[in-house]
Amino acid sequence: MNEITVRPMTPEDWSAVAKIYLEGIATEHATFQTDCPPYTAWDASHTKECRLVVVDDGVLAGWAALHRVDPRWCYRGVAEISIYIGERFRGRGLGSQLLNALCQEAEEAGYWTLQSTVLQDNAASKGLHLKCGFRLVGRRERIARDCHGRWLDTLLMERRCKDDEPSGYRKL
Template sequence: MDKIIIRPMTPEDWSTVSRIYVEGIATEYATFQTECPPYTAWDASHTKECRLVILSGGVLAGWCALHRVDPRWCYRGVAEVSIYVGEQFRGHGLGFQLLSALCAAAEKAGYWTLQSTVLQDNAASRALHAKCGFRLVGRRERIARDCHGRWLDTYLMERRAAADEPEGFKKL
């Protein structure tokens, strides 16, 4: 078994992170995005904390990050999850390790709710989130069209922190 390392993402990781993101976009069931933004735009839209990468055998195999769902103060502890595992590394449990680490880091940073929007055809992502303690809180029917014009549903999955005021709550 290859040695697994989870560490904070750095700007130097972007070339591999963006390649993995493009692989996710190509599946047409990981995101509604049709192209990868430049690093500056991606960086501006995601929180500075809770950006992680997973390495398998020294190779960057996946990444995850958070972005705030709403800028208002009352929602400061609520963030949406982005998680992607490289095509050649899928199905080996790396997503579970990465999402578990993200959940722990988010609680340490003070987030009380993590949410994830999962496209209807992404059963693997729904199962991964459920395995990491996310629960299905809703289904949005015919909420968006894919690049082929097909209407799609999304599932909203949510994970609450173990404590009402997680460890880093006061920092937010």
């Protein structure tokens, strides 16, 4: 039986995180990005809290992090999720463990709304988000072109905090 743990991401995890991100980019179903940014750019664009990795028998198997959707104070509790599972670890339930842990940590940190943008062809990501309590709230048609020039839609998935005021609300 494999030992699965979810723990905070550290800067030392970056090489494994970047490798997994590049695997996601290669699928052409995970993101419109075509390359992985350097750590300094990635670090600056994501919140300092709520960065997690899932480890399977000592091997970093996936990661998840948040970035704020809007810098204005009124939206301080709204963040977008990035979640990626390494190619050889997909389909084993690690995504559910990681996403559920991220949602719990985000609520404890004071976030009341988490959202995720899922590309139209990414059925696995849509299923993962639905399984973890997200709901489909919208579809953005022909929002961006992929690396082949095809117009693609994205699905907006959202999860609201169970309480009107999350436990960490005052922290933000």
